[in-house]
Amino acid sequence: MLKHALIAVFAIGLISACSPIRQYHGYLPDDAQPNEIEPGEDTRSTVLARLGSPSTKSIFDDNTWFYSSEIHSSFAYFKPKVQKRDVIAIRFGDDDYVSEILEYDVDDGQVVRYASNETATLGRQLSLLEQLFGSVGTLRLPNSDENLPGQVPGQ
DSSP states (O other), rough: OOHHHHHHHHHHHHHHHHOOEEEEEEOOOSSOGGOOOOOOTTTTTHHHHOOOOEEESSSSSSSEEEEEEEEEEETTTTOOEEEEEEEEEEEEOOBBBEEEEEOOOGOOOOOOOOOOOOOSSSSSOOHHHHHTTTTTTTOTTTTTTTTTOOOOOOO
């Protein structure tokens, strides 16, 4: 009986340890939805009052605001995967009225591949033995005055 109870407790522990972990990034307001924003009617101040400060502003154009949120899910030691992504882009015209609202999700994203090249450094590559034994023989004695910093050679 005790053996069965221990096996059951162990099995429940294994199952609960493998539950996915969710991480939330960004913020989209709950009470006000971006679809309530009307192009041509709402201004920067009304958008700010309804949705709050944007997650980021466009780098090249100060007239575009982005609101974004993302949910990541990871299982055990595997790499986290994006489960849900919402990006709302609100563009303003020169008169500060909303001109366009764009909505993006996970399917609209693109994978950016980074260059894996490494910058070469000057010098030479040391082998393991050179790294381990490279300083052998360069030990200075405590009373040795030769080649101390600030001395002129030959004095």
